[in-house]
Amino acid sequence: MADDCFIKNEKLYQIYRALGISEAVYEYGEKYCKLLKPRFCEMDRVAEYNQMKVLQAMQKNRVSEVHFAATTGYGYNDLGRDTLEQVYADIFHTEAALVRPQLTCGTHALAIALFSNLRPGDELLSPVGKPYDTLEELIGIRESMGSLKEYGVSYRQVDLLEDGSFDYDEIKKAINEKTKLVTIQRSKGYQTRPTLSVERIGELITFIKECKPSVLCMVDNCYGEFVEVIEPSDVGADLVVGSLIKNPGGGLAPIGGYICGKKEAIAQAAYRLSAPGLGKEVGASLGLNQSFYQGLFLAPTVVAGALKGAVFAANLYENLGFRVIPNGTESRHDIIQAIEFGSPEGLIAFCKGIQAAAPVDSFVEPEPWAMPGYDSDVIMAAGAFVQGSSIELSADGPIQPPYAAYFQGGLTWYHAKFGILKSLQQMVQEGLVQINPVVIH
Numbered sequence: 001m002a003d004d005c006f007i008k009n010e011k012l013y014q015i016y017r018a019l020g021i022s023e024a025v026y027e028y029g030e031k032y033c034k035l036l037k038p039r040f041c042e043m044d045r046v047a048e049y050n051q052m053k054v055l056q057a058m059q060k061n062r063v064s065e066v067h068f069a070a071t072t073g074y075g076y077n078d079l080g081r082d083t084l085e086q087v088y089a090d091i092f093h094t095e096a097a098l099v100r101p102q103l104t105c106g107t108h109a110l111a112i113a114l115f116s117n118l119r120p121g122d123e124l125l126s127p128v129g130k131p132y133d134t135l136e137e138l139i140g141i142r143e144s145m146g147s148l149k150e151y152g153v154s155y156r157q158v159d160l161l162e163d164g165s166f167d168y169d170e171i172k173k174a175i176n177e178k179t180k181l182v183t184i185q186r187s188k189g190y191q192t193r194p195t196l197s198v199e200r201i202g203e204l205i206t207f208i209k210e211c212k213p214s215v216l217c218m219v220d221n222c223y224g225e226f227v228e229v230i231e232p233s234d235v236g237a238d239l240v241v242g243s244l245i246k247n248p249g250g251g252l253a254p255i256g257g258y259i260c261g262k263k264e265a266i267a268q269a270a271y272r273l274s275a276p277g278l279g280k281e282v283g284a285s286l287g288l289n290q291s292f293y294q295g296l297f298l299a300p301t302v303v304a305g306a307l308k309g310a311v312f313a314a315n316l317y318e319n320l321g322f323r324v325i326p327n328g329t330e331s332r333h334d335i336i337q338a339i340e341f342g343s344p345e346g347l348i349a350f351c352k353g354i355q356a357a358a359p360v361d362s363f364v365e366p367e368p369w370a371m372p373g374y375d376s377d378v379i380m381a382a383g384a385f386v387q388g389s390s391i392e393l394s395a396d397g398p399i400q401p402p403y404a405a406y407f408q409g410g411l412t413w414y415h416a417k418f419g420i421l422k423s424l425q426q427m428v429q430e431g432l433v434q435i436n437p438v439v440i441h
């Protein structure tokens with residue numbers, strides 16, 4: 001068995017060499033593949049559980065070929081769309097779901113959930129610090145046309161404590177007679193706070209409901225789906241929101257978002273998405289249903305592959321002396337990995353390597369560029385089948401200290417692995433790192 005493996009290893013290296021990976025980089029990666037086997041095995045078990053969860057929901061709802069038929073126009077009686085929403089509701093264990101191509105991205109799904117469930121005079125609370133960048137304009141933290149603020153919805157924020165824990169005293173004080181909805185972001189996004197486990201989200205929701213039972217708890221679940229065997233809706237969230245070009249689309253959904261939750265809250269969202277009186281009844285699926293179903297079916301394994309890539313990268317780069325967030329041994333609650341390179345050259349080389357590993361646009365060289373909304377140049381690497389899809393292997397980072405690359409995705413573990421090896425190869429070639437002997441944790 002061992003010999004057999006070794007021969008296959010030689011064969012495997014031949015093709016890596018043909019793709020520009022040196023023996024030293026390859027062997028360095030192989031050592032970590034071996035070391036990380038028990039963790040990868042754990043991730044496979046989570047994927048197995050989630051695969052069964054998805055399968056069970058599809059079987060229960062008798063998913064059939066008819067559900068893949070396209071509707072056009074108003075989309076009345078779109079059986080595939082309505083059944084898909086029931087499948088999502090069953091997976092997330094919620095009363096209802098809204099899963100639509102008309103939810104154009106994650107921010108849009110969050111906007112619909114918020115605008116539909118808040119009214120003038122209500123207050124929105126974030127008890128986990130500053131939300132994701134795009135939500136600043138949505139809420140009106142940054143002055144913006146059409147924000148919640150413009151509609152008379154106020155906003156309060158309680159930051160996490162220094163050690164990343166919840167500031168329960170301040171949260172209690174912040175909840176008042178106007179507080180209608182609490183938004184909890186699971187993923188750290190592009191911040192340095194830790195990502196919240198579903199269990200911790202549950203503790204927070206329990207506390208908030210004790211303070212004020214009528215408050216709606218919404219979780220921004222972006223990048224978190226299928227990383228654990230439970231979702232925020234299993235621990236009391238009234239609304240769970242995410243993007244289909246991240247985890248639950250499995251790389252196949254070409255657009256879309258989802259909102260799962262309480263029947264009443266989902267009805268509100270549907271009336272906001274289309275129009276009062278119309279709600280869920282309209283919204284043609286335009287032939288996208290099959291990719292939504294099939295992507296959802298693949299999502300648990302795709303997420304496991306992306307997670308392996310994140311942990312692999314954390315370990316490889318941590319051992320080379322870079323600060324990685326989360327670190328190589330921490331438990332995972334989303335698929336984002338940050339690596340601080342400490343120099344623009346390091347960050348740029350890393351992104352070049354990720355780009356060079358892509359199935360699409362591998363011949364393109366990413367360069368730092370001025371982007372709207374950023375005060376420094378930003379470099380981005382993405383060679384994706386779906387534009388901007390970040391369940392596909394992608395990386396970006398602002399050219400400013402600490403020169404951190406944020407990377408995520410990989411439709412398969414093998415591609416994620418190759419991307420990371422390629423990034424390391426690029427760094428080695430530019431003389432930015434030397435390969436160290438492996439330290440066993």
Ligand SMILES: *Cc1c(COP(=O)(O)O)cnc(C)c1O
Pocket residue numbers: 105106107108132134185187188189220222223243
């Ligand atoms: C990606 C993301 C969003 C926004 O999603 P878009 O599809 O980019 O609009 C919101 N919150 C978090 C935590 C995200 O990761």
